[in-house]
Amino acid sequence: MSVCTQLSDRMPGVALGRAPWTSEEQRHLAVCAGCRAEWALVLAVARLGAGSHALGNPSATAAGVLRRLRTQDVRRRSRRPAWVAAGLAAAAAAVLVVRTARDTAGGTHPAAPETTRIAMPATSAAPPDFPLPELDSLPADALDSVLRVLDEPLARAGAWELPDLDDPGDQVLEQTVAHKEG
Amino acid sequence: MTARATTDPSTDDGALAAAYTRGDEQAAAELVHRHAEAVGRFLYSAGADAGDVDDLVQETFFRAFRRLDQWGRQASFRSWLFGIGSNLLRDEFRRRKGRRMFSLEDRDFPDRSDPHADLAAVETEERLRAGLRRLPRLQREVFLLRVNEGIDYEQIAAALGTTPGAARVHYHHAVKKLKELVR
Numbered sequence: 001m002s003v004c005t006q007l008s009d010r011m012p013g014v015a016l017g018r019a020p021w022t023s024e025e026q027r028h029l030a031v032c033a034g035c036r037a038e039w040a041l042v043l044a045v046a047r048l049g050a051g052s053h054a055l056g057n058p059s060a061t062a063a064g065v066l067r068r069l070r071t072q073d074v075r076r077r078s079r080r081p082a083w084v085a086a087g088l089a090a091a092a093a094a095v096l097v098v099r100t101a102r103d104t105a106g107g108t109h110p111a112a113p114e115t116t117r118i119a120m121p122a123t124s125a126a127p128p129d130f131p132l133p134e135l136d137s138l139p140a141d142a143l144d145s146v147l148r149v150l151d152e153p154l155a156r157a158g159a160w161e162l163p164d165l166d167d168p169g170d171q172v173l174e175q176t177v178a179h180k181e182g
Numbered sequence: 183m184t185a186r187a188t189t190d191p192s193t194d195d196g197a198l199a200a201a202y203t204r205g206d207e208q209a210a211a212e213l214v215h216r217h218a219e220a221v222g223r224f225l226y227s228a229g230a231d232a233g234d235v236d237d238l239v240q241e242t243f244f245r246a247f248r249r250l251d252q253w254g255r256q257a258s259f260r261s262w263l264f265g266i267g268s269n270l271l272r273d274e275f276r277r278r279k280g281r282r283m284f285s286l287e288d289r290d291f292p293d294r295s296d297p298h299a300d301l302a303a304v305e306t307e308e309r310l311r312a313g314l315r316r317l318p319r320l321q322r323e324v325f326l327l328r329v330n331e332g333i334d335y336e337q338i339a340a341a342l343g344t345t346p347g348a349a350r351v352h353y354h355h356a357v358k359k360l361k362e363l364v365r
Contacts, residue, residue: 008357012332041361042329044310049227049330061236062214065243066207072248 003028007035015039015046195259199250214243217260220331225267227326229315230274238274242267257340261333265341268323309363317356324349325356 007028013019021029029035193201193209195216201209222239230238245266246253253262314322323342327333335346335353342349 008354012329015329016332018332037361038357041310041357041363044306045314045325045329045360048307048310049223049326058215058218059211061218061240061243062211064240065214065247066210068240068244069210069247 004032004035007032008038011039011042012046015042196255199253199259202247203250210243210247213259217263218243220260221263221267223330224264224326225271227314227330228268228271228323230271234274238267238270241270245270254340257337260331261327261337261341264323264327264331264333265343268319268342272319306363310360313360313363317359320344321352321356321359324352325360328353 007025010019010021010025014021029039193212195213198209198213202213218239221242222235225238225242226232226235242263246263253259257265314326317325320342324338324344327338327341328335333341335349338344338349339346344352
């Protein structure tokens with residue numbers, strides 16, 4: 001790693017006051033115009049960030065978040081018993097239908113285990129994955145050229161996409177009941 | 183809200199998150215107190231309107247607490263919040279597409295008590311804001327997380343869904359484009 005890269009890596013920490021420059025680093029800064037320009041940039045942006053936004057009232061934010069979470073929780077709880085009851089009723093009906101059909105057919109039924117399978121819908125809750133570990137082992141200039149190509153798709157990529165699912169369990173139950181009820 | 187008075191400040195974020203999943207609301211409040219300012223600073227620096235920042239911060243935490251099971255711990259809790267905030271911001275920009283996507287250039291500059299304030303510094307700020315606005319999203323966010331928050335590339339990569347090598351390259355592209363502005 002070149003001295004310039006080492007210095008570049010240390011700049012944010014020094015700009016944020018978390019570490020000082022060593023005398024060797026200061027000597028390099030004095031003679032390297034590129035590092036000086038980067039240091040001026042990092043300092044300017046760090047100052048811009050420090051003075052940019054102070055959140056009005058974290059307690060109010062916390063209270064607002066908790067209120068919304070409680071409201072959602074109450075909604076979920078009030079909805080769940082109805083679906084649970086409906087689900088149990090549907091399951092019981094399914095068992096009855098199977099037994100009645102067998103009795104009608106006149107067969108005897110030893111204690112053979114029956115398995116009822118419910119098709120589970122595929123869920124898209126997992127975040128899209130963009131593993132690019134091979135980039136880490138490439139030299140910087142090769143990375144540059146790869147990144148130039150990848151930049152746009154990455155910028156549009158939906159990493160950390162969090163679909164708006166309330167409760168997958170509820171949804172499966174709901175679909176099962178809807179199916180049973182025709 | 184008196185969460186701070188009753189929650190041990192040395193408790194780590196993971197323990198607080200686990201406490202919240204067991205129903206301890208004060209643990210959640212403590213997490214908000216710890217990270218709200220940094221999340222707000224990031225959202226604002228990355229282009230959120232000043233008037234929207236508080237709402238976006240609240241939405242970021244709301245989504246985080248609803249999906250705590252998705253926090254994989256490969257990122258710190260704060261970095262994970264930055265990732266959620268970044269997605270929120272992107273959605274906000276998309277929603278506003280055609281009206282106004284960024285407002286960095288519209289913002290007031292910080293008050294300066296000195297009437298003979300350094301005009302060159304003000305101009306530099308103006309150029310920097312415009313330069314940040316023009317950067318591709320990932321370059322801008324990697325750069326801001328690195329410079330304003332001092333987060334390392336591994337954490338940035340985990341937060342923004344990329345790799346440390348790619349994050350490093352994004353950072354250097356951003357530096358290359360921006361450093362001409364402060365010469």
